[in-house]
Amino acid sequence: MRRVAIIGAGQAGLQLALGLRSAGYEVTVVSERTAEEVRGGGVMSTQLMFGPALALERAAGLNLWDDLAPVMRGFEMTQWDPAAEAPRSRFTASFDEEVRSVDQRLKLAAWLELFEARGGRVEYRSAGADELAGIAGRHDLTVVATGRGALSSLFGRDAERSAYDRPQRTLACFYASGVEGRGAASDAYARVTGVPPAGDAIVMRALTVGGRCDILLIEGKFGGPYDCWGDRPAPEEGLRRAVELLRVYAPWEYERFAKAEPTDAGAALYGAITPTVRHGVAELGDGQCVLGMADAVVVNDPITGQGANNAARAAASYLDAIVRRGDLSFDGPWMRRTFAEYWKSAQHVHAFTDLMLRQPPADHVVRLLEAAFEHPAAAHRFTNGYADPLDYRDWLMDPAGAERYLAEIARAD
CATH class of the missing domain: 3.30.9.40 (D-Amino Acid Oxidase; Chain A, domain 2)
Known part of the structure; x- marks a missing residue:
């Protein structure tokens, strides 16, 4: 049985851990808090989740609050x-x-308990950067799924993909x-x-x-x-x-x-959050590598409500890559390919969020929003792009595409 360690018990870490347990992996999660401490602690986010991310939870059998959580129409x-x-x-x-939106205090506490009930192992403690080599040595794969503290800094900021070097809000x-x-x-x-x-x-x-x-x-x-x-x-x-x-x-x-x-x-x-993209793999020396996931390597300001969705997509993408790997080694090249595959979707989320933070806003964005206030079709398209920001690529993110879309709206009048 292959052994996987996941450091961090948030949306991404626990979703991946539960998926791996269902696939027959031996999984250890390192969590700073117990379920009781999570449930009784402070709020952690707004965790607005759109249809595609909710579908990932539902497919994994993790939609435990469908009869209770209000639906925003x-x-x-x-x-x-x-x-x-x-x-x-x-x-x-x-x-x-x-x-x-389900309070992560509810969700993560319940998922921690569910993970242990399904035979998962949880170590309730903090994991320092100096421990990673030892953890990696005891497991076939180690995934870092916590964006807090010194662990995320091991992955290194990707300057080409990071538009900001300080919080914008x-x-x-x-x-x-x-x-x-x-x-x-x-x-x-x-x-x-x-x-x-x-x-x-x-x-x-x-x-x-x-x-x-x-x-x-x-x-x-x-x-x-x-x-x-x-x-x-x-x-x-x-x-x-x-x-x-x-x-x-x-x-x-x-x-x-x-x-x-x-x-x-x-x-x-x-x-205050600094939007940041980091490199997906941290090299520990002696050929050892660990794989970063979700907020550990891609951090977005919450202005577009993408954080929990980003985490759910990351967990689903990594689960698929791990299972498809079979008995082969989880080596550095595989880790880099796994992050690159996830980045194919994450890049659109990050670009959309960065664009909405920009001050002053880009001229074509101003014009598109003005169109949304006048044209229901534009308002509907903008609204539903939040569910999958890939749709924004060819019009909201692209000045030339914006001109084409504005002309299309004008012709429809």
Whole structure:
């Protein structure tokens, strides 16, 4: 029986671990926290997942919350500047496939327990960089699936693929209960309000440890009014501050959140992420290599909601490559091919996210979004590209393709 070690117990690491156990591999996961500690800890992300990623979970039998997690049926985008006289612009569009968010405290805790129930081995501890050679020596393959700490730095930044060398946004995330609807279909949508001097306020429905809730993610521009989380306030104070910001910069969301309260003592998360692509393989010396996966090697800002989807795709891609390898060695060349195969999809996710962070936005992107506010077909296509950013390649990502698409929309009028 082939032995695989996976360092990191997040979406990618546990999805891969469970898939390998089902395929008959002996798998060891190194997790910093127990299931109980994960479930009772602080929120870790917004984990918005689109149809293709949810289908990967369902195919693996890991969709444990289909009867509980709310489905977001559509997307609403609003842009305005409260200091300007121009009215706000808004469009809504339906998702072609289901979209859900399940608190990773729920998901990862349950998957850890499921992995152990299926005969997987978990070492509850941190793994340092100096331990990797020993771990690799005891296993046929070692996969690093944690993007935190010194382990990810072993893979080295890929300067050609990394557009930014510092965070582009300051982030604050709150899980809230008591959010009241406005009696509109968009109450159940994923919603984005963009304000040029401030940043973006993103709202989505979710399932958390105490039941259904709403998540508010503030993507603040540095130096702007949304950049106010340096003191890392407790959830109650942080949410109060965020709601006061909504009063000014997204009053239609303020109406919903005015009476909201944090869902629990761990319902706030703050930070800033540097979008980065690293090399997929780390060489440890003496011919030893380890393979990086998901956030360990490709890190995206959450502005486009791609993190959990990226992790699910990585786990599925790596599982397929490992099983197809059979009894052959998991050597360095195979690892590099495995990462290269995964990068075929990850590159579109990363490029889309980088483009949406760009300031000032590219001219063709501005024009395409303006078209989305006027043309339902453009709004629908933009909305559903989130599920698989490959669709953006030939129009949103390409100025010449944007011109062709804009001309196509004009002819359709």
